[in-house]
Structures are given as structure tokens and as C-alpha cells.
Amino acid sequence: MQSWPRTEEEALAVQDTLRSRVVLTPGPMSPATVAGLDVAYDGDRLAAAVVVLDAADLSVRDTAVVRGRPAFPYVPGLFAFREVPALLEALDRLTVRPDVLVCDGQGLAHPRRFGLAAHLGVLTDMPSYGVGKTRLVGEYEPVGEERGARSPLIDSGETVGAVLRTRAGVKPVFVSVGHRIDLDTACALTLRLTPRYRLPETTRAADHACRLAVATIRM
DNA sequence: GCGACAG
DNA sequence: ATCTTGTCGC
DSSP states (O other): OOOOOOSHHHHHHHHHHHGGGOOOOOOOSSOSEEEEEEEEEETTEEEEEEEEEETTTOOEEEEEEEEEOOSSOOOTTOTHHHHHHHHHHHHHTOSSOOSEEEESSOSSOSTTSOOHHHHHHHHHTSOEEEEESSOSSOBOOOOOSSTTOEEEEEETTEEEEEEEOSSTTSOOEEEEEEESOOHHHHHHHHHHTOSSSSSOHHHHHHHHHHHHHHHHHTO
């Protein structure tokens, strides 16, 4: 396909080029299918999984898992370069075409506004956004304790995402747009995907899938 | 120089 | 991400 950056300097240059291709548009308002993506590690080996759920009842429609090696060391801000190759390969193996990608990490809530969700969105040109478990950048006011409460995530004066409470009394998640979707739609979809747990069912399904696969690597 | 820092 | 016991609660 193409060369992959081998140094932080090269990776920064790639982000600088690709970020101009991010498209900020509303919707998709009623996606029929939603995909969750996640990666699990075992030493220098990894397993990437993509699970497509039916947006109506959250049932599994398709699953794809690939094993491989991290494509880059973990560096805050350059995290995407580590998992993107394996995730793209898994996406290629899907039979069911997802309408939205729900990524494990940040979208525009990134120091250069180009986190994993934006990166994957641009490379696939599919609607994409991120749901992170912890913060990378930005400040925010305390979020209401009830499910659905949200507080804008602001970095350098601009709103880069939302801190969203998906379960009453449980630590909120960090939602940010990636590509071809808006923040309100992303938050609304996230709430539909969290009928019971803190993290979206998409993320949970992908997490289970790649963990099973990574366990298989060692046996 | 001292923290902060997606997964 | 991953390393890790017991423990509180539905």
C-alpha cells in the first residue's frame, strides 16, 4: 500500500498532511450498522478486532480479527501509527459494511486535532469518532452525575469533544468527532450503545474479540 | 527543570 | 496496553 513512518518526525509530517482531509459534516443520523474497533497486546504481538453490530438491537452482524505486530512505538499523540495498519486490515476483511466506526481513543481531542478516530476516518473515508476512557488533551467542568449529562472538552479555547456520562455515578467517557460526523450525533449514538455499561457495546464486543485472539497467540 | 501524556 | 487479590454489589 504505502510506506509507514519510522520516526516521530515522519509521523508528525504524515499527520500534518492527512489532517487537512478531515471532513466535518452532520450525521449519519440513523446508521443501520455500527462498528467497534480495539486492539489487545501480548508482548510484541497484537490482535486487532472489528465487530459490526446492528444499530437497532445491538446484535453482532460481523466480526473480523487479524494478528500482527505494532507498527510504531507508543508515543502520546502518535498512538494511531501503532494500531492503524492492523485495524485497516481487519476492516478489509469485513463482509458487512459498517455505517460508522466507533474507535477506542480520541478523534479531534488531540494536540494536533488528528487522533486515531480521525486518522482511520480519513484513510477509509467512513464516518468515524472516538470514545476514550481517559483524557489526552483539554479541560472541562464537572459533569452531571446522571446518565446523559455532558460537559464540553475544551483545548486552547476550542471545543474538541465532550465528556459524557454514560452511566449514573460512573466515570464519564471522552467523545470526540473523527470524520464525517458531528459531536451531537456521536454523543447520541454513544448513549444508544451504552444501555447498561460505561463503554459502548461496540467497544466491549471488539475488546472481547481481540482478547480471545491474543490469547490464542500464546498457545 | 517539573509534570502531563489516547492505548 | 499490561502487571495483579481481594472485595463490594446486583
